[in-house]
Amino acid sequence: MEIREYYSSENKKHWLAQIKKSDWGAGQYLHDLLSREQLKKLCGETTRVLLLTEGDTLISFCTLAEQDDIRNPECSPWIGFVYTFPQYRGKRHMGKLLEHAYAIAKEEGAKKIYISTGETGLYEKYGYTFYRIMKDIENEDSRVYTIDVR
Secondary structure (H helix, E strand, O other), rough: EEEEEEOOOHHHHHHHHHHHOOOOHHHHHHHHHOOOOOOOHOOOOOOOEEEEOOOOOOEEEEEEEOOOOOOOOOOEEEEEEHHHHHHOOOOOOHHHHHHHHHHHHHOOOOOOOEEEOOOOOOOOOOEEEEEEEEEOOOOOOOEEEEOOOO
């Protein structure tokens, strides 16, 4: 398995088509943002799309960005658009991407990483702890978790 970064990939068209195959609304939204070259405008110019691949197969993806669906300048960077294709779930593949994101964030001077989710019990197994409920850009409550990457 290999971790690739979408923006530095020579085969963006292929990876974009793979992201589109996700059966998740947020995955479709990510595809749309990437197709229209709007993701960095929404989430920040340093945004990365991390892809866990095996050959030409996309297994998992996520973003590492300055902002996500929570707009709070005190909290950054954010993990977002976390997805693993159904046939690969339960094997902790996402953990590989999260560890890679931690290393990038730490190298860039971050002390913590945040994630906004409606899930309970998912990110705790990767070391996240509940931070607090915050309003997202739709003014909906979202559970925010954090992890120390120092």
